[in-house]
């Protein structure tokens with residue numbers, strides 16, 4: 461189902477940035493998601509502006525992936541709204557977002573075909589040339605003809621990001637894009653994220669890697685136990701976080717909501 465949704469969205473092709481309707485700020489208001497009596501997201505409100513790169517942090521199970529899915533319209537919250545420039549998302553707004561999932565979903569085709577699939581509005585030769593230059597930027601030229609699902613974990617992750625970038629999105633949502641990647645692949649991914657941002661995309665990135673967050677974040681959203689613990693400019697967050705949950709996280713202390721802390 462998610463696969464199908466994801467792939468359906470990828471079919472939008474590239475579009476000229478000129479003439480797109482405004483979609484910022486992105487405002488989440490009172491987002492609440494429940495399942496089996498558990499509050500997975502608890503009254504989360506935040507506003508995301510266009511320029512700054514937003515990094516979402518928090519322990520396992522805090523609700524980071526779920527929040528990204530709500531922002532992307534894949535999960536309808538039980539309460540709350542997400543507005544883009546003051547309006548609920550319509551199909552045009554959804555098409556202008558791309559999300560790279562924690563576990564990438566790639567088509568059962570070659571790496572090059574995965575990229576070509578999302579490149580609309582070009583003839584075949586131009587699509588191949590565009591796909592090859594996108595693969596080169598992702599340092600994947602050597603596996604262009606290999607089946608995407610046989611690539612290594614790091615290569616698959618880079619391909620998923622390259623495919624998202626090929627959509628030329630206004631908002632790029634990335635869920636732990638560098639988990640399990642070696643330093644060289646991490647650097648390649650960070651360069652791709654930089655180039656997306658230079659091209660005008662709003663970056664929303666989930667990471668557990670404090671070093672990466674320091675390198676990339678302009679502002680930090682910190683979730684703990686489904687609640688927004690804080691949303692703070694990055695320099696302030698790393699110097700003196702407002703919330704005890706974030707302070708514990710940054711200090712390497714284990715904080716279990718409702719449980720015993722190990723210090």
Ligand SMILES: Nc1ncnc2c1ncn2[C@@H]1O[C@H](COP(=O)(O)OP(=O)(O)OP(=O)(O)O)[C@@H](O)[C@H]1O
Nearest residue numbers: 495500518519520521522523524525526527562668
């Ligand atoms: N569709 C769903 N149905 C039911 N429960 C869900 C669903 N999606 C997520 N959850 C639950 O919501 C909680 C938050 O999950 P989420 O995947 O957002 O955590 P996360 O912060 O991304 O954690 P991690 O760092 O491990 O990726 C978890 O307890 C998870 O089991």
Ligand SMILES: [Mg+2]
Nearest residue numbers: 524525562635
């Ligand atoms: Mg997650």
